[in-house]
Amino acid sequence: xANKYVGQRVKRTEDPRxxxxxxxxxxxxxxxxxLYVAFLRSMYAHARINSIDTSQAAKSxxxxxxxxxxxxxxKVGPVPCAAALPGLKVPDYxxxxxxxxxFVGQPIAAVxxxxxxxARDAVDLITVDYEELPAVVDVEEAAxxxxxxxxxxxxxxxxxxxSGEGDIDAALASADHIIKQRIMHSRLAPIAMxxxxxxxxxxxxxxELTVWSSTQIPHLLRTQLAIMIGIPENKLRVITPxxxxxxGSKLNVYAEEALLGWxxxxxxxxxxxxxxxxxxxxxxxxxxxQVGYVEIGCKIDGTITGFRYNVFADMGAYHQLLTPxxxxxxxxxxxxxYRIPAIQMNVTxxxxxxxxxxxYRGAGRPEATYVIERAVDLIAAELxxxxxxxxxxxxxxxxxxxxxxxxxxxxxxxxxxxxLSKALEMADYSKLREDQKKARDEGKxxxxxxxxxxxxxxxxxxxxxxxxxxxxxxxxxxxxxKVTVLTGASxxxxxxxxxxxxxxxxxxxxxxxxxxVIHGDTSIVQYGIGTFGSRATAIGGTxxxxxxxxxxxxxxxIAAHMLATVPESVVFNEGRxxxxxxxxxxxxxxxxxGAPAASxxxxxxxxxxxxxxxxxxxxxxxxxPGLSATHFFEPSNFTFxxxxxxAVVEIxxxxxxxxxxxxxxxxxxxxxxxPMLVEGQIHGGIVQSIGQALYEEVVHDEQGQxxxxxxxxxxxxxxxxxxxxxxxxxxxxxxxNPLGVKGVGEAGTIGATPAIVxxxxxxxxxxxxxxxxxxxxxxxxxRIINQQP
Amino acid sequence: MKIEGTHExxxxxxxxxQALIDPEVLKRAIPGCERLEKTDEDTYSATLKAGVGxxxxxxxxxxxxxxxxxxxxxxxxxxxxxxxxxxxxxxxxDLEERDGITVxxxxxxxxxxxxxxxxxxxxxxxxAKMMASQFxxxxxxxxxxxxxxxxxxxxxxxxxxxxLSGRLRRLFRARSQKTNS
Numbered sequence: 001x002a003n004k005y006v007g008q009r010v011k012r013t014e015d016p017r018x019x020x021x022x023x024x025x026x027x028x029x030x031x032x033x034x035l036y037v038a039f040l041r042s043m044y045a046h047a048r049i050n051s052i053d054t055s056q057a058a059k060s061x062x063x064x065x066x067x068x069x070x071x072x073x074x075k076v077g078p079v080p081c082a083a084a085l086p087g088l089k090v091p092d093y094x095x096x097x098x099x100x101x102x103f104v105g106q107p108i109a110a111v112x113x114x115x116x117x118x119a120r121d122a123v124d125l126i127t128v129d130y131e132e133l134p135a136v137v138d139v140e141e142a143a144x145x146x147x148x149x150x151x152x153x154x155x156x157x158x159x160x161x162x163s164g165e166g167d168i169d170a171a172l173a174s175a176d177h178i179i180k181q182r183i184m185h186s187r188l189a190p191i192a193m194x195x196x197x198x199x200x201x202x203x204x205x206x207x208e209l210t211v212w213s214s215t216q217i218p219h220l221l222r223t224q225l226a227i228m229i230g231i232p233e234n235k236l237r238v239i240t241p242x243x244x245x246x247x248g249s250k251l252n253v254y255a256e257e258a259l260l261g262w263x264x265x266x267x268x269x270x271x272x273x274x275x276x277x278x279x280x281x282x283x284x285x286x287x288x289x290q291v292g293y294v295e296i297g298c299k300i301d302g303t304i305t306g307f308r309y310n311v312f313a314d315m316g317a318y319h320q321l322l323t324p325x326x327x328x329x330x331x332x333x334x335x336x337x338y339r340i341p342a343i344q345m346n347v348t349x350x351x352x353x354x355x356x357x358x359x360y361r362g363a364g365r366p367e368a369t370y371v372i373e374r375a376v377d378l379i380a381a382e383l384x385x386x387x388x389x390x391x392x393x394x395x396x397x398x399x400x401x402x403x404x405x406x407x408x409x410x411x412x413x414x415x416x417x418x419x420l421s422k423a424l425e426m427a428d429y430s431k432l433r434e435d436q437k438k439a440r441d442e443g444k445x446x447x448x449x450x451x452x453x454x455x456x457x458x459x460x461x462x463x464x465x466x467x468x469x470x471x472x473x474x475x476x477x478x479x480x481x482k483v484t485v486l487t488g489a490s491x492x493x494x495x496x497x498x499x500x501x502x503x504x505x506x507x508x509x510x511x512x513x514x515x516x517v518i519h520g521d522t523s524i525v526q527y528g529i530g531t532f533g534s535r536a537t538a539i540g541g542t543x544x545x546x547x548x549x550x551x552x553x554x555x556x557x558i559a560a561h562m563l564a565t566v567p568e569s570v571v572f573n574e575g576r577x578x579x580x581x582x583x584x585x586x587x588x589x590x591x592x593x594g595a596p597a598a599s600x601x602x603x604x605x606x607x608x609x610x611x612x613x614x615x616x617x618x619x620x621x622x623x624x625p626g627l628s629a630t631h632f633f634e635p636s637n638f639t640f641x642x643x644x645x646x647a648v649v650e651i652x653x654x655x656x657x658x659x660x661x662x663x664x665x666x667x668x669x670x671x672x673x674x675p676m677l678v679e680g681q682i683h684g685g686i687v688q689s690i691g692q693a694l695y696e697e698v699v700h701d702e703q704g705q706x707x708x709x710x711x712x713x714x715x716x717x718x719x720x721x722x723x724x725x726x727x728x729x730x731x732x733x734x735x736x737n738p739l740g741v742k743g744v745g746e747a748g749t750i751g752a753t754p755a756i757v758x759x760x761x762x763x764x765x766x767x768x769x770x771x772x773x774x775x776x777x778x779x780x781x782x783r784i785i786n787q788q789p
Numbered sequence: 790m791k792i793e794g795t796h797e798x799x800x801x802x803x804x805x806x807q808a809l810i811d812p813e814v815l816k817r818a819i820p821g822c823e824r825l826e827k828t829d830e831d832t833y834s835a836t837l838k839a840g841v842g843x844x845x846x847x848x849x850x851x852x853x854x855x856x857x858x859x860x861x862x863x864x865x866x867x868x869x870x871x872x873x874x875x876x877x878x879x880x881x882x883d884l885e886e887r888d889g890i891t892v893x894x895x896x897x898x899x900x901x902x903x904x905x906x907x908x909x910x911x912x913x914x915x916x917a918k919m920m921a922s923q924f925x926x927x928x929x930x931x932x933x934x935x936x937x938x939x940x941x942x943x944x945x946x947x948x949x950x951x952x953l954s955g956r957l958r959r960l961f962r963a964r965s966q967k968t969n970s
Contacts, residue, residue: 043875705907
């Protein structure tokens with residue numbers, strides 16, 4: 001098909017409504033008689049709850065009901081964890097705490113009132129008799145011993161897992177150098193611009209419950225809520241309206257979602273809860289939270305012989321949907337973009353008195369990329385080699401793909417040298433190094449950081465995924481010729497209403513504006529998996545493409561019937577089915593300047609076919625009427641995008657502040673549907689990396705109190721913190737799907753942090769620095785420069 | 790969180806010490822104190838209206854005096870809970886007399902939790918310092934008041950004025966010492 005739209009910088013069709021404030025997020029949906037819910041949350045990280053007195057709250061003006069853990073314990077099932085690992089301990093985590101609070105922010109009671117202020121005020125009237133218990137906060141201490149959160153387990157170890165292939169001991173023994181480093185990945189709060197929100201409405205007559213939720217996974221949520229609340233799944237509808245960002249934090253099933261549904265069923269009224277930012281920082285999942293010990297062996301020339309990563313992964317106090325599975329993704333990606341004969345990861349999942357960790361943009365892969373990239377930089381520093389040369393030395397060549405890693409993966413396609421050399425050229429790398437030398441002589445502190453990452457996308461084949469790794473699509477052409485696309489993916493900022501329409505418009509030869517992409521309503525859209533793991537285009541987009549192909553095949557048969565010929569002699573071009581001979585003649589006419597053939601009995605438009613398919617008078621005998629096709633696409637493998645990021649920083653001697661001089665990124669996400677959307681993803685990802693590298697950290701004190709409870713304390717980067725991004729791409733198509741696309745949603749958060757930290761460490765190398773833990777705040781840098789430990 | 794500081798009070802050490810252990814005086818002098826009742830020897834139950842910035846609320850809890858060595862030392866143990874969170878801590882107060890001025894040094898360790906910890910952490914040191922200032926200014930006025938006189942009042946403005954006049958006096962004293970030397 002002609003690519004009129006695919007590959008073009010088509011403006012997002014979502015944006016006009018969003019930038020005019022005409023979109024509908026959960027809180028914009030107003031239903032008459034709605035009641036509002038507010039939560040009392042634990043102020044202790046670890047406490048026994050002896051009793052809860054709700055009598056004053058219940059009497060407060062406007063209050064309709066107050067629920068505690070005892071009211072719901074046998075009514076609403078536990079918060080689900082979909083990860084299955086051998087020996088995994090899964091605490092029975094209930095939607096409201098009954099007698100044991102395990103982190104600050106855990107819901108203890110829910111107040112329902114006629115407005116949100118009355119609900120909030122009544123929360124203050126609940127008194128809880130707490131008996132404070134010693135909290136365990138530090139992940140390594142929790143692993144060693146310390147206070148035990150769940151007495152029945154005897155310790156705080158959620159699971160232990162060893163992964164990787166090759167003889168790691170022999171590989172390290174054969175090395176000329178072995179480099180060891182402790183590496184921290186601090187806890188991050190995903191901070192979606194729209195916090196979570198739930199609206200639930202139960203119709204007692206129909207016995208139907210509708211839940212509007214700001215989620216990334218409407219269908220999976222429906223299934224899990226049905227199980228938790230005990231309502232038949234075919235009586236439960238989940239609607240995902242506009243979602244203001246998720247970053248993995250809404251790839252989950254939360255206590256509040258189930259509770260709101262259940263409360264609506266008790267009261268037969270709509271109930272709403274919109275998360276406050278404080279609640280968002282306390283009780284929406286956190287990301288990262290690993291403390292790891294790297295051990296990497298190399299030959300004198302920089303060839304890597306083996307890589308071991310012993311890591312303590314902070315689960316938090318319980319498991320959310322994928323909590324224990326996140327570190328396993330780290331294990332998969334430890335080979336980075338290098339040939340490493342032996343790799344071993346020993347992960348210890350540890351319970352602490354903190355909110356659960358789970359998927360945050362990158363989900364386990366940023367940790368892997370960060371440790372292997374830091375390790376390669378450490379090799380370069382140890383051997384006195386250029387970090388670029390060490391990387392090159394260990395790249396697999398383009399003809400070695402599919403490339404098998406010692407973590408058990410097959411990288412689908414790649415040309416790592418291609419992306420690296422393009423980035424080096426853009427940066428004028430050798431001149432940069434000369435400039436750096438000169439600047440150092442002048443007393444300036446300048447550093448260059450390089451990251452050559454590879455990531456795992458299009459998650460994933462169902463065999464490797466907890467709850468189905470496929471995606472679904474229905475494409476239909478309505479009698480008036482308008483095209484409806486139903487996707488099981490659930491875009492929440494990615495712009496797939498635009499990019500999926502681009503795919504369909506080209507394949508059907510119709511105008512982009514004649515296509516509506518519908519998602520996020522389980523009563524309209526066939527079952528789907530959702531949007532996460534940079535999967536929506538590679539899997540969901542492919543499902544759309546395959547459905548269109550099926551639909552075209554049917555349309556072709558109808559066209560052949562109407563044109564009184566056989567399907568084999570019908571050709572489809574730019575939205576028009578023609579007999580082969582007529583097509584040739586039409587092409588000739590067009591080339592001589594004539595108008596294309598009209599409905600002359602020799603050709604038919606796809607719209608005419610659509611009408612005929614619905615009228616069903618001129619379709620082949622025995623054929624089903626209508627023009628609709630559904631496809632469930634199961635990918636055969638993950639996809640593996642890659643790229644090179646280069647950061648150049650200057651450090652202010654007086655303040656320790658890090659300033660970006662340049663930021664260069666060459667990303668290869670396979671074929672590109674819409675370059676503007678790709679750039680947007682890269683921009684956002686790099687900005688979140690800047691946050692992680694320089695500013696962001698959820699800080700707990702020794703008793704488990706969150707000290708960064710507002711956006712005044714939890715520092716998210718702002719526009720002024722961001723450099724101008726110099727972006728380029730290389731394009732290595734994926735063989736895994738017919739579109740050749742790989743995915744790009746998380747590349748920025750995966751590729752950028754090692755480049756930024758690498759640049760700062762490089763800048764400070766004259767002060768003897770080889771590694772610094774994130775976030776690298778000005779104070780730490782200033783102390784190094786001024787020799788003040 | 791560590792809290793420490795010193796305050797100079799223009800009153801004799803005995804008078805200051807007496808003021809610092811008198812529940813009636815403490816009730817008047819502690820900013821936001823709404824109730825202070827003796828429940829046991831050297832143990833009091835208290836209700837306090839306090840907060841940091843917009844995070845305000847009512848705390849109830851216990852105050853205990855330990856290791857009392859009049860007129861130079863005692864140890865304060867406090868535990869309180871309220872809607873905005875909880876606080877528990879202990880600290881030492883040491884009193885020294887120099888030229889008719891009593892210098893009170895306090896140092897302690899306070900743990901806070903709940904909303905005030907997550908939202909107000911940055912401001913707590915400052916807030917605590919301010920409360921301590923208000924408290925010791927009030928104690929000074931109490932210690933300067935004779936037993937037969939009516940107890941002093943401690944409204945916000947009164948305390949602020951007393952604090953300011955104390956500062957000015959100290960400033961002048963420092964100046965005159967400088968010119969003398």
